[in-house]
Amino acid sequence: MSLTKPALTRSDVEAPATRIERKERTRQRLIEAALALIGQGRGFSALSLREVAREAGVVPATFYLHFRDLDELGLALVEMGGVTLRRLLREARRDGIPPTDMLRGSVLIYKRFVEERRLVFRFIAGERGGGSRIIRDAIRIEESHFASEMAQDLRSIGTLPELSSTTLQMICGLVVTTMLNAASDILDLPPDQPTREQELIENFVRQLRVVFLGAARWRDQR
Structure with missing residues (x-):
């Protein structure tokens, strides 16, 4: 009787990775299915687990292999939105926008990101003020991180150096709130209406300028 272990075949080595990849693809299909239903005008809180599973082409039992419930799927969508916003910051830094153009340049970058991730931002805009408390809390945490x-x-670039860290955090919180409020307006822009698009951009820029003008005049109490 030979004690030599049989050599691993290529299929033996690749099988675990293939299973992991297959599981990740199914998970992504469930996320995309929820986004597709949102894209049809459905609110996330109005979706059912069975609807999402059917849209993804899997049985409901498969859903539970990836998410405990719809709230956990919603948290995955919130994380996607957070990753998008952090990528926005990195891109703005990488582009090296001159200070005089920083607000306008940032608005244009943000507008493009919202349009590229339309369904994710539609989900976030809809869930910020309603739906599951778990998801609302997660969105607030992402806003705070941003x-x-x-x-x-x-x-780091020396903007508003006279403000305390607490006040600067508050100012940035106002900016994030303004940005997320503007996301709904961007999503609702009708196609092929450049005048309305330009008006939206100019209004967005003015709102941010008001925030920073007020911040420049703010003095922390000693």
């Missing part, structure tokens, strides 16, 4: 990263960036 504001913190923005405050760090402003501090």
Whole structure:
């Protein structure tokens, strides 16, 4: 009797990776199915687990292999939105926008990101003020993280140096709120109406300028 172990075949080596990839693809299909239903005008809180599974082409039992419930799927969508916003910050830094054009340049970058991730932002816009408390709390946490990263960036380039870290964080929170409120207007822009698009951009830029003009005049109490 030979004690020599049989050599691993190529299929033996690749099988675990293939299963992992297959599981990740199914998970992504469930996420995309929820987004597709949102794209049809459905609110996330109005979706059912069975609807999402059917849209993804899997049985409901498969859903539970990837998410405990719809709230957990919603948290995955919130994370996607957070990753998008952090990517926005990195791109703005990489582009090296001159200070005089920073607000307008940032608005244009943000507008493009919203349009590229239309369904994710539609989900976030809809869930910020309603639906599951778990998802609302997760969105607030992402907003806070985004504001913190923005405050760090402003501090590193010497913007508003006279403000305390707490006040700068508050200012950046106002900016993030303005940005997310503007997402709904961007999503609702009708196609092929450049005048309305330009008006939206100019209004967005003015709102941010008001925030920063007020911040420049703010003095922390000693």
